[in-house]
Amino acid sequence: MTICAYATSAGADDDEIAPVLAAWREVGIEGRAERWDDPGVDWSAYDAVVIRSVWDYVPRREEFLAWARGAESVTRLLNSRAVLESNTDKTYLRDLDVPTVPTHWSSRGLPDWPEYVVKPAVSAGGRDTTRTTDRAEAQTLAAALEAAGRTPMVQPYLDMVESEGETSLLYFNGRFSHAVRRNPVLAPVLDTGQAAGEPPRVHTRTPAPDQVELAEKVLVAVPHVLLYARIDLVRLPGGGPAVIEVELTEPYLFLNQEPEAAARFARALRELL
CATH class of the missing domain: 3.40.50.20 (Rossmann fold)
Incomplete structure (x- = not known):
């Protein structure tokens, strides 16, 4: 056994x-x-x-x-x-040769965006993440991270997440299993009638061809065997998909949203062993 x-x-x-x-x-x-x-x-x-x-x-x-x-x-x-x-350090995003959410990695020279999201490069689950319309506040938050020896990530808040949501594509041993639409931590609304603070409603989703193409480009670029991978995508204002995160450490896999997902995960592990 x-x-x-x-x-x-x-x-x-x-x-x-x-x-x-x-x-x-x-x-x-x-x-x-x-x-x-x-x-x-x-x-x-x-x-x-x-x-x-x-x-x-x-x-x-x-x-x-x-x-x-x-x-x-x-x-x-x-x-x-x-x-x-x-x-475990999101500076890996700088090395991806695919579209990613625009990210400024310093407290200095912040771009002029209508709204900012500031977070550390080592984080999970929205920890130490702030959304603000105040450029000076964004700069102060980023500087505080630097003072603590942490790398700041400053990104524009994308309104698309409120209508489109984030799309997470799940892969087991390199094969697509399922995808879900989920609410980013700082979005106020996921579906009509859902208020901020409610548990996020997660639904299975059939990813669009351009989303699958982008996710699989990311996987091909990883020079390691991956039992599991979750590629989180969001659409930019121009409509194209971009990577917001590549979850290869401890991602929630949304197994309860897809009846066959746990079995696929088990078969992938069996293959690798």
Whole structure:
């Protein structure tokens, strides 16, 4: 029997653990959820460690990456340590040779945009992210990140997210599984009648051909095997799709929105093992 760890974190409200472990059992993989930072876990006892809801890594990134290096020295890590090291810092967006959301990486010389989104390059789930129409405030927020030794990301707020939403395309072992339309953290409205502060309504979505083309260009550019990948796209004012984020570390996979998704994820893991 193949045994794999599902790497999670303390207090993670992860409703994908149960369906994933059940799907793994169907393909002959015994799965156990383990906290990545639990010093009592013997990672060498596992055939592979699948990185999932390690959502507390952001303020402990160096500790997390040190753990990943240690775990990968005794077992297989999916996604790999090299992927985690590059993907946990969003400066990777500067190296993508595809359309991305315009990003200014400094507190100095901010472009003149109607509205700004300011966030650190190492972040997750909208943490330390602010939306403002005040250019001076955006500059102050970015400068505060720099003063704390963090790289700021300053982006224009795109009104398209309020009507179009973000499109997230999910891939398992390089194959498309499903896509969803979801509400970015700072958008006030997702669907008619949904107010700010309500839980986001997520729906499956058939991605447009230009979105699929862009997502697959991104995947081809990653020089590593990927058990899972989530490519988050938004449309720019001109109508073309752009990458807002490439989630290769700990993305929520929206398995509950697509009946066959957990089974596809399990089959992809079985193939890689």
